[in-house]
Amino acid sequence: MANTQEIIEQDPLAEEELDLLPTDTGVVAGALSIEDQLSLAENIVKLVEAQNKIRMALLGLAQIGDWVVFGDDGKEKAELNFAGAMRIGSTLGCSFTNWSAEKENGTDERGTWFRWNYECDAVFRGRTVRVYGRASSRDKFFGKAHGEFKQIIDVDEGNIRMAARRGAMKEGVKVLFGLHHMDPNELAKLGVRLEHATNVKFKGRANESEETKTVTVQVKEVTIKKGETWLKYSVVDSSGVVYYTFSESFATVAKAAKESGGKVNISYIVDKFGSQIKGIENA
Amino acid sequence: MRDPAHSLADAIISKRVSRLEGLSAPYPRRNSILSDISECDRQMVYSVLEWEKKPLAGPDLQARFEAGKSFERDVVRELLDLGFSFEKSQLPVQIKNRAGEIIATGKIDGMIKFEGVNIPVEIKSMHPQIFQTIKSADDFQKRPYLRKYTRQLQAYMFGNSCEWGLFIVGDFLGNWRLLPIALDYGEAESILQRLERVHEAIKKKEYPNRIVYDQSICGKCPFSTICLQDIVNTESEFVDSVEMDSQIERHEELKPLASEYDSIHENLKESFKGKSKVIINGRWLIQSIPSKRTTYELPKEVEEEISEIKKQYAVKVPVERMVIEKLSRGEK
Numbered sequence: 190m191a192n193t194q195e196i197i198e199q200d201p202l203a204e205e206e207l208d209l210l211p212t213d214t215g216v217v218a219g220a221l222s223i224e225d226q227l228s229l230a231e232n233i234v235k236l237v238e239a240q241n242k243i244r245m246a247l248l249g250l251a252q253i254g255d256w257v258v259f260g261d262d263g264k265e266k267a268e269l270n271f272a273g274a275m276r277i278g279s280t281l282g283c284s285f286t287n288w289s290a291e292k293e294n295g296t297d298e299r300g301t302w303f304r305w306n307y308e309c310d311a312v313f314r315g316r317t318v319r320v321y322g323r324a325s326s327r328d329k330f331f332g333k334a335h336g337e338f339k340q341i342i343d344v345d346e347g348n349i350r351m352a353a354r355r356g357a358m359k360e361g362v363k364v365l366f367g368l369h370h371m372d373p374n375e376l377a378k379l380g381v382r383l384e385h386a387t388n389v390k391f392k393g394r395a396n397e398s399e400e401t402k403t404v405t406v407q408v409k410e411v412t413i414k415k416g417e418t419w420l421k422y423s424v425v426d427s428s429g430v431v432y433y434t435f436s437e438s439f440a441t442v443a444k445a446a447k448e449s450g451g452k453v454n455i456s457y458i459v460d461k462f463g464s465q466i467k468g469i470e471n472a
Numbered sequence: 473m474r475d476p477a478h479s480l481a482d483a484i485i486s487k488r489v490s491r492l493e494g495l496s497a498p499y500p501r502r503n504s505i506l507s508d509i510s511e512c513d514r515q516m517v518y519s520v521l522e523w524e525k526k527p528l529a530g531p532d533l534q535a536r537f538e539a540g541k542s543f544e545r546d547v548v549r550e551l552l553d554l555g556f557s558f559e560k561s562q563l564p565v566q567i568k569n570r571a572g573e574i575i576a577t578g579k580i581d582g583m584i585k586f587e588g589v590n591i592p593v594e595i596k597s598m599h600p601q602i603f604q605t606i607k608s609a610d611d612f613q614k615r616p617y618l619r620k621y622t623r624q625l626q627a628y629m630f631g632n633s634c635e636w637g638l639f640i641v642g643d644f645l646g647n648w649r650l651l652p653i654a655l656d657y658g659e660a661e662s663i664l665q666r667l668e669r670v671h672e673a674i675k676k677k678e679y680p681n682r683i684v685y686d687q688s689i690c691g692k693c694p695f696s697t698i699c700l701q702d703i704v705n706t707e708s709e710f711v712d713s714v715e716m717d718s719q720i721e722r723h724e725e726l727k728p729l730a731s732e733y734d735s736i737h738e739n740l741k742e743s744f745k746g747k748s749k750v751i752i753n754g755r756w757l758i759q760s761i762p763s764k765r766t767t768y769e770l771p772k773e774v775e776e777e778i779s780e781i782k783k784q785y786a787v788k789v790p791v792e793r794m795v796i797e798k799l800s801r802g803e804k
Binding site: 242250288289290348 | 474475478525526527528530687694696697698700701702703704705706707708710798799
């Protein structure tokens with residue numbers, strides 16, 4: 190049947206961003222032994238100097254868009270994404286060796302699921318940490334479409350494996366260079382610009398996340414629609430873009446801004462009803 | 473209430489993404505494909521034995537594939553409008569080994585018969601920035617995935633006993649670049665050897681050894697998740713030197729001036745060509761001082777002979793290019 194075989198002309202796979210939430214990665218081993226700690230105590234000053242030098246260099250390697258800011262007001266943490274971690278890791282010379290990959294299968298009320306767990310040794314200047322990355326068919330990014338879980342047959346396992354492997358590498362870079370849960374304010378002091386970083390806020394206990402966008406706009410109009418048990422406020426900006434909220438206090442800020450002619454910062458998410466206001470303040 | 477224009481935009485995006493996701497599907501392979509002759513034998517074996525483990529193209533990449541197919545159709549239509557005979561479109565090609573087994577298959581985009589000669593044509597599209605770097609077929613050697621293009625056409629030319637082939641390359645902005653390529657028997661032989669090697673490995677269900685980690689190949693390999701190649705990067709040195717710092721600073725300051733100098737110098741040379749003395753505004757005296765240099769005015773056949781002789785001695789030698797990048801903490 191070779192003659193009737195379909196021939197598919199394939200271009201190479203482009204580099205795709207398959208990032209993971211920080212909870213999907215971690216350290217397996219690499220904690221300091223007593224001998225290591227004694228050695229560390231003797232050389233701590235030199236090590237701090239060396240680490241600072243490395244840190245200053247590596248912060249310079251990351252580019253705009255390489256950071257993701259997680260969390261709510263006042264508790265934000267900046268995390269490197271895969272592209273940023275690789276820019277730093279490959280330039281400074283972080284190696285990833287002794288890989289292992291394992292698939293876990295299970296069943297729950299929604300049917301069967303699987304999870305890939307990738308582990309490797311992340312190595313830099315003689316220090317080795319064993320790190321892992323995990324991704325599963327239950328992850329929102331891979332396993333859901335239009336708000337529903339996909340059938341297991343429709344889940345792209347190749348991309349899940351890729352994400353798990355990349356997650357382990359990203360974790361390795363962050364652990365080796367102390368880049369976990371960075372304080373955005375400290376990064377700003379070091380000259381790292383985060384204003385274009387993707388902002389992700391956590392929603393509820395389910396650890397689900399939605400991308401929150403922020404705009405600075407002038408309010409043109411605030412309208413009210415009344416239901417039996419609710420009031421929906423629509424805030425229209427000077428470009429005609431509409432944001433909605435059920436919060437009277439948000440609407441009050443918007444109305445005041447409209448009257449004063451001042452601008453407001455609106456943070457919002459896009460849901461099936463449109464752009465829902467999650468926060469509003471005077472700019 | 474969401475306005476209708478935004479709702480329409482959302483509906484279009486949603487349907488388009490669904491359609492593109494539907495177009496992205498895994499396909500089994502029974503043998504190597506001529507458009508996908510990699511530098512890594514192991515990757516080629518995975519493409520056949522582990523085809524279902526290759527990650528699917530996401531909507532963005534699938535959209536890029538669709539744009540490429542559309543460009544190919546547009547080129548064929550335009551060539552026909554221009555009066556060229558574009559024949560044997562998507563003609564299947566099979567490469568067999570000495571035992572008569574099919575070791576690779578592919579499809580030629582088409583053939584143009586010109587001045588009595590059949591010339592296989594391969595139509596490629598690429599990002600405008602990449603397009604700008606491709607001035608001749610030799611420039612395909614710059615990147616691993618572009619090197620596949622050369623191997624593909626060489627295999628078609630060899631399989632159809634054609635001495636010449638032609639790439640038609642586009643940038644999605646309406647620009648074309650026409651890149652002729654001659655059949656290189658050495659390259660064709662090397663491609664055949666690789667295809668045979670891979671075929672034998674596929675038959676035995678054996679995976680060839682991993683290549684030494686190469687970021688440009690392994691870093692983008694769709695089978696990296698099953699190959700599990702060690703990624704070994706060379707460590708950076710950290711040097712403290714005020715002198716080097718200031719030299720590099722000055723180097724970077726002068727760089728734009730140097731290229732501006734070259735450009736103005738060439739412009740002036742062209743302006744005063746053939747004029748022995750010119751005075752500008754009473755401030756500058758420009759002279760063309762005669763001198764002699766040796767040139768070799770070779771007949772065409774001698775040039776070709778020399779070129780053939782040089783080819784025999786061609787070797788790839790490692791070279792290094794210094795690239796200076798300012799670490800600017802996210803300001804790039």
